[in-house]
Amino acid sequence: MFEGRRGSVLVLLIQLGLVAATLALWEFASGRFLDPMLVSSPTAIWRQASRWLVRGVLQREALATFWIACAGILLGGGAGLLFGIAVGLSRRLAALVEPFVNAAFALPKVALIPLFVLWFGTGDMQKLALTATTTFFFFFFSGAEGARSVPQALRDALALLGPDRRQLLFILYLPAGFSWFLAGMRTAVPYAFVAVVGAEVVSSTGGLGALAKSNAAAMNASGMFAAILTLTLLGAGTSALVAWAAGRSRWRAGAAP
Amino acid sequence: MIPAVAIDSVRKSFAGAGGDLLALDDVSLDVAPGEFVSLIGPSGCGKSTLLNLVAGLARPDRGRVAFAGDAVSGPNTRVGYMTQDDALLPWRNVLDNVALALEIRRVPRPERIERAREMLRLVNLSGFERHLPSQLSGGMRKRVGLARTLIHRPGMLLLDEPFGALDAQTRTLIQREFKRLVAGLGLGVMLVTHDLREAAALSDRIVVFSARPARIVDDIAVPAGRSPADLEAIERLMWRHLGGDDV
Numbered sequence: 001m002f003e004g005r006r007g008s009v010l011v012l013l014i015q016l017g018l019v020a021a022t023l024a025l026w027e028f029a030s031g032r033f034l035d036p037m038l039v040s041s042p043t044a045i046w047r048q049a050s051r052w053l054v055r056g057v058l059q060r061e062a063l064a065t066f067w068i069a070c071a072g073i074l075l076g077g078g079a080g081l082l083f084g085i086a087v088g089l090s091r092r093l094a095a096l097v098e099p100f101v102n103a104a105f106a107l108p109k110v111a112l113i114p115l116f117v118l119w120f121g122t123g124d125m126q127k128l129a130l131t132a133t134t135t136f137f138f139f140f141f142s143g144a145e146g147a148r149s150v151p152q153a154l155r156d157a158l159a160l161l162g163p164d165r166r167q168l169l170f171i172l173y174l175p176a177g178f179s180w181f182l183a184g185m186r187t188a189v190p191y192a193f194v195a196v197v198g199a200e201v202v203s204s205t206g207g208l209g210a211l212a213k214s215n216a217a218a219m220n221a222s223g224m225f226a227a228i229l230t231l232t233l234l235g236a237g238t239s240a241l242v243a244w245a246a247g248r249s250r251w252r253a254g255a256a257p
Numbered sequence: 258m259i260p261a262v263a264i265d266s267v268r269k270s271f272a273g274a275g276g277d278l279l280a281l282d283d284v285s286l287d288v289a290p291g292e293f294v295s296l297i298g299p300s301g302c303g304k305s306t307l308l309n310l311v312a313g314l315a316r317p318d319r320g321r322v323a324f325a326g327d328a329v330s331g332p333n334t335r336v337g338y339m340t341q342d343d344a345l346l347p348w349r350n351v352l353d354n355v356a357l358a359l360e361i362r363r364v365p366r367p368e369r370i371e372r373a374r375e376m377l378r379l380v381n382l383s384g385f386e387r388h389l390p391s392q393l394s395g396g397m398r399k400r401v402g403l404a405r406t407l408i409h410r411p412g413m414l415l416l417d418e419p420f421g422a423l424d425a426q427t428r429t430l431i432q433r434e435f436k437r438l439v440a441g442l443g444l445g446v447m448l449v450t451h452d453l454r455e456a457a458a459l460s461d462r463i464v465v466f467s468a469r470p471a472r473i474v475d476d477i478a479v480p481a482g483r484s485p486a487d488l489e490a491i492e493r494l495m496w497r498h499l500g501g502d503d504v
Contacts, residue, residue: 156314157344161409162334163361171361175348 040221045229048222057211058230065200065207066234068124069192072131077188080136081181084143085173094144101140109134109195113202122203127196134195135188142184146177182246189242193235208234259326261413261445262288262311267320269306280306281317282470288413290325293439293446295456297495298466298474304449307471308415311447312338325412337406340417343398345390351377351401352386358409376404379438396427403435413445420455428452432459453495457488465498474498 023042030041052058087094087101109130116126150173158172174181200209208231215223269281280303288294296304309315310322313333322329324336345354352373353360359369377383380400390398399420406414420428420435436459439446450456456463457479465475475498480487 151342151344153340153342153344154346156312156340157338158357159314159332160312160334160336160338161358161361162332167361171357172346175346178348 036221037219038221040225044222045225048220049226049230052223052226058208058226061206061208061211061227062230062234065193065196065209065231066238068127068131068196068207069189069238072128072195073135073185073188073192075128076132076134076136077139077185079132080139081143081184084140084145085147085169085177087140088144088147089173101137105137110198110202113199116199117203122205124206126203127199127207130199131192131195135192138184138188138191139181142180143177146180147173149180150176178249185242185246186239189239190235193231193238197231258289260287260323261290261292261325262286262447263321263323263326264307264310265321265323267307267310267317267322269303269310269315269317279470281310282472283320284471284473285320286464286473288445288447291443291445293448293459293461295448295450295460295463296466297450297453297456297463297499298471299468299499300451302466302469303471304466305417308338308417308447308449312336312415314338335412337409337411337414338416339402339406339414339419341419341421343390343402345398345401345405347390350387350389351382351393354390354401355404355408357405362409372408373404376408377401379407380404380434394427395423396431399423399431400434403438407438407442411444413447414439416446416448418450419448421451428455435459453492454488456495457491458483463491463495465495 026039027042030036030039030044036044049058087097112130112133113126116129120126120129154172154176158168163171196207197209200207201213204210204213208227212224212227212231215221215227264284264286267281267284268279270277270279272278284303284307286307296307298304306315310317311324311329311333313329313331316330324333346357349357352370355376356369356373359372364372374383374386377386380403382397382400382404385393385397390401393401402419420431423431432455446459448456448459460479462479463475463477464473465477466472467474475494477491477494479491
């Protein structure tokens with residue numbers, strides 16, 4: 001029933017129907033059974049969102065959240081990937097750092113927010129630090145697995161051509177472990193947003209997290225929901241963008257995990 | 258004359274589950290420049306280990322390995338090395354795989370593309386430049402591997418059962434093609450093989466190893482004429498060395 005082109009159109013229609021039904025139920029219940037101060041209503045949220053869109057508030061805050069997430073992934077992910085590959089290639093290094101990495105991974109990163117606020121203040125730096133720390137681990141583990149997945153025959157064949165470290169990385173390890181890194185990227189993107197928004201909520205300075213928090217504090221449920229829905233769209237959009245870019249990569253023929 | 262390869266009293270063992278495994282014990286062997294030497298012996302006797310020592314992918318516990326007079330102390334970039342595994346990069350097309358060695362040596366792109374095309378012509382694979390390795394047959398992949406190995410003009414080829422995974426017909430074809438290429442380039446070869454006919458047909462010299470730990474049992478010179486009678490006598494000799502019944 002859900003197969004083929006007609007099936008996927010049907011699925012889409014049902015999904016749209018579900019969304020419409022939920023919105024209608026929400027609109028109907030708000031003010032009748034539920035306190036609009038707490039749940040707002042779809043029309044009120046839309047009025048709030050369109051006011052903010054006209055004034056550029058949502059765009060500005062979304063951009064603030066988005067760029068920290070990207071910079072955090074770039075910084076933490078890059079470091080994690082390189083360190084992970086190094087650990088994946090050296091059994092000795094792996095044995096040495098494993099307990100520390102596991103312990104640090106087990107620590108809930110939001111517990112570091114007070115520390116980072118102490119070190120960096122409440123601005124972008126502490127958000128960036130938290131996001132980089134969070135994403136580091138996803139890339140570290142996928143980097144190590146990716147490097148280990150490279151067949152010995154390929155390593156030997158390349159070693160005899162006399163590459164330097166940079167060439168080894170770009171010619172062999174990055175493309176060969178590409179599908180592993182992609183898997184790391186897919187988990188890292190949502191968690192990067194968790195980290196940024198967590199830091200924004202706590203420090204209350206800029207971004208969609210702070211917007212949601214300040215509106216909740218002002219008992220403006222419409223504003224809070226508008227911020228949360230924008231955040232949902234931003235996160236989903238970023239993940240979709242990553243998936244799309246990955247599908248177009250020329251390295252995707254590498255060894256699959 | 259300095260030998261292309263000088264292996265002197267080499268010993269090599271590996272850590273195994275039940276203690277150390279002695280792969281090579283006091284092996285000495287010289288290979289002259291341009292010489293085609295086959296190494297044969299029972300499975301797992303340490304012939305591949307010997308090849309890896311010459312390639313610099315492993316180091317001897319004792320003894321010395323020299324290539325063209327220089328001690329081998331790391332990956333030996335002056336040899337071409339091929340195993341049963343194609344070791345082609347699956348995400349690169351044929352042309353970029355063949356050009357790999359030149360890319361690493363920072364040869365400018367137009368020149369390396371030109372030379373890679375030329376190599377592909379040499380192994381009869383023109384027209385397949387844009388194919389991925391996964392789109393080729395086993396025999397074609399082997400030829401791509403050969404082109405990639407030959408493109409940086411190695412001083413010698415080290416081959417570890419390179420044609421082992423091919424079907425009999427393809428193997429015969431590739432062997433013939435390979436022999437022609439190597440003879441044309443005057444390249445020295447060390448070939449590890451289980452195929453006695455392959456060893457007799459291709460080599461100037463055949464070194465026979467014992468079971469592990471590998472020692473050299475015999476060193477057979479193949480007469481230049483390669484008359485069918487000579488080859489048959491050599492095959493029979495190898496067969497006896499390897500413990501087979503006389504036929």
